[in-house]
Amino acid sequence: MLIFEAKEQIINWEYRDDQKSVSGSVLPASPSRELLACIPENPILAYVLPHGMDRFTAAVNRLDANRLRDLEDCGKLLPEENQIVVEWARFCLDNFPKHEHYMLCETALFHDLPSSARFYALPHTTTGNIIRRYGSDGLCHQAALDHILGLMGRQPARLVSIHLSDRPNIASFYHGHPVETTAGFTSFEGIVSMHGIGDIDATITLDLLKKGLATAEVRDIFTKKSGLSALKGQEIHITDLLRGQLAPTDPVRNLFVASLLKAIGAALAALNGAEVMLWTVENIPIAIDFIGNMMKRLQFLGIQSLTVPLKGDHFWELTHKNSPLQVYVRQSNRWQELETLVKKSIS
Template structure:
């Protein structure tokens, strides 16, 4: 058994799930995920062609955490790869803070620094870091790379990062960071090939999924985004509230709610779930006849369209609108409603193209073009990991 310098693993850990993939250069050899960790774990995997393959058995000794799941996966991956082992693991880490503007090799010191940001992304950061820590303890010789969702937005001008708070607080790190950066970085890199007419211009990318945000690109660089200090701000999401008057938090504290209860409310019981009272899943809401489901979707579309207008102002106009991620790539009714609300910006929807998910969904001659482009955060992580390990 020997390490294969051409193989790289990608890990994206959540609170009760762990997604994984193995890359050789630009090709994904296999991918999969372990779900229901800590409750009733199950696993699935696919080969390079996207076809299902026998997944690792996680029921005999059920992992209690994503970190345990990763350690269980590594022998299975070695067997599937015919004894070849990965040369490094790349991890999605949601929050890199102000100091980390690019992917970095994992060290104990880096892990300690990143732990500080767990309270800013409680749905993600602790679970991103736990598998890294487990591998570092069990296999310290295996290189690991942390790829930050905040890094792509470090190009934003200071005025886009600043809160109107005392400047000393800004210097201590109280600023807008932005998230979904790996997704936006991938889309920005694909625009010259897939949408050359807008690639160098003023583009707003809508990463719409269970987590949702928008990013304004000028010549492929982030200049503004809707998420801020945490992944809670901006658009309403599956269970997160999005933009909220801070006085609401003060009001809830005065009424006796604890910080932990408020955190649970804003991160896990709000958003589309809270608005609808039914589900956080857009597919459920689109299929539901319930008035509250329709209202939740209307709020979402309104907030997306309003934010598009705000980012268009930051850009000084709009050349293109790109939809990506689970809802953005698959929910034609949501895209249609957003485009209709953005007609004033020059977006003219081609309904037939939208129904088949594009890639171009605007009419010929539309002043602002609209596209549907799949994102690939895993490939972005694999690229960063390969590049950093090679140096």
């Protein structure tokens, strides 16, 4: 299986089979048949779509020429999120028509959010059915749900899933079904991120437009030139925060912690408390001190932390068995999780 995912204007890819995995990166402006020429004949091709609107409502979707128009509609609405994937998928469909193509959709998990979490307080006559909250990082949250199901043999009644990344995201699940999430119309709503502004007063947008900025310029400011990096005046990533490279008194760090804690509080409130809190990170040893500090801030929940975490295979338990809130940390294996989702869908 060959999987493509766009990150920061780069296409990352990984080829996986029973014997090996090979990965790399290419510029999206130069899709190359040479990339696929080194791959065994007729692999499955899969692409990660950041935002599926109402066009892609399943986590895994068979992609063919008939569905390409749906994909192109997604690209028109959210070009900075989707257009790279649209162009790459179109190229591969045109040049490799005999291969099986699948689209993995990041927003599909949240397609059926309850109305209390789905809609904005905007007039329906103006917004129609398109302007709504779609959520984000659904593939990561689904992998988290699957992990907990395998661990407990059931879905917890109330679970808070926290994806700690450069664009952090939190979702609340009731018996495995999403009921709230920090991401909204796009993934830039919610928790302040490394480059995204997070939640803001909508009139700020109007003020910027009134100052003469074009819509594209405002979009660029909000999605690429804001966030913690803008406040710090230098490029920073979530790993800088997790490694403690920002001092505890640093106002940029404090803003992130406050935004994260507020989002956790909202996620817990949406469930009237939680049975399980599951953090997903790229590297547990790097993230564990930061998560431990967050747990200290949440001690009012009655969390009974272990002095020494129980360390499993990319999965750590942080609380006693009798703790009212069980807290776990899982280390994501992104490519393996994507491959598993596709295989489960087509098996």
